[in-house]
Structure formats: structure tokens, C-alpha cells
Amino acid sequence: MAAEVSTRDVVITDGPRPKHAQLTDLLTAMATAELGAGASIPSERELMTTYDVSRATVRKAIDTLISDGLLERVHGKGTFVARPRLESRLHLASFSQDMRRRGLTPSTRLLTLEADRPPAEVARALGLRRTGVAWRLSRVRLADGQPIALEDGWYPRAALPGLDTHDLGGSLYELFADAYGLVIDRAEQTLWGESADSATARRLEAPVHTPLLVFRRISTADGRPLEHVVSRYRGDRYQIHMSLDQDRTG
């Protein structure tokens, strides 16, 4: 294999890319490829001299990597490559359950609750007969007082009699379990993007054209569909992390 370039041979130059960014990249390579967790990187004054930059530039680059969790400083001792951090995982949850997991306080503005005949597509999804009636529930969902999502959901009335007599400000999944003995155990969900129109923007307290993540979810309890809901989340303020595993059937 051809000789590899040492990070010491790299020169930091004036140019479109800021010096502190070049140094950040260089230190990243040094830390991960040459040194490994626990090792010390060269001192600030040494890096100044080696790469002919100011100490403030060196400190800015190191600050960035500390913020990213790659390095850590010890006063009077040096700067060291940090050990990597751990991650956690998620599951099927209602909006309220989801927000509480993050230490946020979920709340709700109820917009609409009425019994009606749903559109054909919704009726199909819920397994309703042509004359079947469902509850229509529209809500703004908030986390710590901030509007996050706009929800428009349908719930079969036959399976959930008296739903309108319950407090619908919290988790519907918890309500279904407690009041009806119906445990949501599975959902099929479809996601696409939309631009917020003026009505939606107003309800979400966002500018028009804000990108939205739109989720259509059909939830079931023991194979029985109980929910058809479309939720519009601010795509600029909400992100989703997911773990993908190899398809076991493949």
C-alpha cells in the first residue's frame, strides 16, 4: 500500500474553507484514526506552531470537537479523545406518550369532536360498513405549550361508545386501554411531505410554506382497526430517528 499522509504533513491555508474548520477536520482524523479513545492530542501551543494558526483558532476547532463529543479537556493536563456515547431506542406510542418520554409536557387544543359518516377511504380502513358512523376528532397537539402537530382522526363509534363523554386531552391509547379494554398493539403508517397552507400555518403558529411531515396512521387492537388519523408535524422542528435492520425474510 502506498505511504499514507500523516496529519502532520497537512497544511492549513487561507481559502474558502475557514481555518478553524480545516483544523477541526484534521483533528478529527487524528483523534479517530491515529490516536483512539483516551489518548491525548498535541497541546494547543503545539498545534499553533505545527499548523501556523493562532491559539484562538486552535481553541475554536477544539471547542467544536468538544461540543460534538469527540474530545474532552482537562485543565492543566491536556486534551483527550473522548470515549463514544450510548444510544437509546423507541417504539409505538401515542403523541402524549412520545412527548412524555422526552420530558416534555403534552397538551391538547380540541378543535372538533362529532359523530359523522367518514369518507370512503377512512371507512374502508376502519372496516366500517357503508352506513357506519365514526367519531371525528381534530386536535392541535402541543409540547411544553408549543404547537407541534395538527391531528385529524376518525374512531369507530360502535367500538368506542360514549367517547365524547371522556376527557380527550390526553393519550387516546391510554384511554382505549383503560375505558374500553382495547390495547393498541400495531399500526401501519404512511408519511409524506406537505407545505403548510395559511390555515394550517396559523394553527401551528408557523409561517406559510413551512415544510410539514404528514403521517397517516391506521392503528389496530388485536387486529381490529380503531384509529385512522392524519397528523401534520412541523418538519423544520420535528425529526424522526429510526433504526433499519436487514429484512429477515430476504
Place this chain on the structure above:
Amino acid sequence: MAAEVSTRDVVITDGPRPKHAQLTDLLTAMATAELGAGASIPSERELMTTYDVSRATVRKAIDTLISDGLLERVHGKGTFVARPRLESRLHLASFSQDMRRRGLTPSTRLLTLEADRPPAEVARALGLRRTGVAWRLSRVRLADGQPIALEDGWYPRAALPGLDTHDLGGSLYELFADAYGLVIDRAEQTLWGESADSATARRLEAPVHTPLLVFRRISTADGRPLEHVVSRYRGDRYQIHMSLDQDRTG
């Protein structure tokens, strides 16, 4: 209620506690108690004058709060109180599988293929060696001739030598398996929403402001990262289906 002390009445003094830390606390109180999310804080030069500290001290305090996620800076505009980013986790099928499942023909326009040094974040994600060189592959992905997504990906050159000699119009995962014996078996993916700017809109043959679903994916084979890719999908013409199951540990 007794009169409360305004943050403007606070004086920053020499003493055991560093000035930048005093200012950090002050700005935190200002941001959370007086201003609230979305509001701008006073400019750096204004804070210098008000609290009689240097601009570097002001910037250090603000840097800290940016790192903590409380503030965000916009070049030329100001520094604002940030809204916390929210997260949820889901399970997802792949692009290629998705297109084929829909009976569509996937195809590709190759925009860029070059060996280069990736940004530090990418290098970190890929666990790159000190040379830090990766293949940069940019493609437009089409289904039945229609642009669906714009991809910007990085692939470690050391693990995939001669990648540029292969036909990159198809599935990279199949190529990795066939030509290198590397089977992508796992990925971490983050999704959020964006509005298409003019360059992106042009490549996707879409109007400006088209809502985009943006995926950042890091894929591994047997624990070894092989791909860091950001894909921008037309959120108005593309949707994602996912199955959610009840948490088994619950």
C-alpha cells in the same frame, strides 16, 4: 408580587466566577424568562456595551448556549432563542424495495463521483482512517423516469477500492454485496422536513418551496460503516410506509 430584577440591572463583575459564565446565566434567564422561543436576544455589540465585557466574552457565552441548544445564530440577522428539536423512532423499508413494490422502475442520473475528503461529521460517522478520503457520490434517483430524490453520499475508499470503475446506476447495496462481499445489514436514519431551494428544485424538476423529506442515513455492514448519505425526496410525490409494533419490553 415583589418587583423582579431585570436582567438589564445585573452587573458582571470580576470575581471567582468567570465573566463568560455569569453572562451565560444571565442570557439563559433572559432567554427563558423574558423572551421565549423565537425571540432575538440583544446583539453581540449591544451586550458588550450593556455589560461592559469584550465581544469575545459575549461570543463565548453565546457559544455555550448554542452548544446547549438554547440559542441559535443566523449570520447577518441575529441570535435567537431556539426551540428544542423533537424526536421519535420508527421502522422503515428501503427506497429500492419501495419503488419495486410499487411496480415502478428505479433509475439514476449520476451527478458527481470523486474521491475527496469528507466533512468532519461524515468522516466521524464513517470511522474513517487518517487519510480521510471517501468517494463522494451525488445522484438524482428516478422512478419510471420521474425525479424522486436527490442523494449526496459518502463511501470510504479504503473499504471500497475501485468503486469508480463500477456501474453506479443501480443499487449500491447490491454492488457492495456482489463486488466486495459487504452486506449492508443495518442503518441509522434521521428524517426531517425542508423546503426546496432553487438549485434542488431544478434538479428534482419541481417548483421552489416544494416540501422535501430529508433522510440522513448511516449504513453498516457487520458493524462497519459504509455509507453516509443525505437524500432529499419530493415530499409531495413520495410517501413512506412503515409498520409499528407494540413495545415488547413494555
Place this chain on the structure above:
DNA sequence: GATACGGTCTGGTACGTACCAGTCGAGCAT
């Protein structure tokens, strides 16, 4: 009414000097 330009804001980059505070090892004294 639309566009362009200039000025004034804003944050961003980079350098410099000076000194403070923590760590550690070598050398010296006991």
C-alpha cells in the same frame, strides 16, 4: 410597482497580547 444600490445593522474569522490556574516531574533538602 419593481428593481437596484448603498448604508447600517448583524454575525463570522483571525490574529494578537497578557495573565491566571491546574498538573506534574525533577531536584534538593532533610
Place this chain on the structure above:
DNA sequence: ATGCTCGACTGGTACGTACCAGACCGTATC
């Protein structure tokens, strides 16, 4: 052999100057 001190490292704080680059508003012109 042990303990103490001091010097030479390390990072931390704070100030300063100078200039670059983005955002936005007001004004002038077409």
C-alpha cells in the same frame, strides 16, 4: 527514602484590533 518547592508544561480567561460576509431597509430610478 520522603517531602517540599519550583519550573515547565498544560488549559482558562479576558481583552483588543481589523476585516469579511450576510440580512435588511430606505431611497432613488425606471
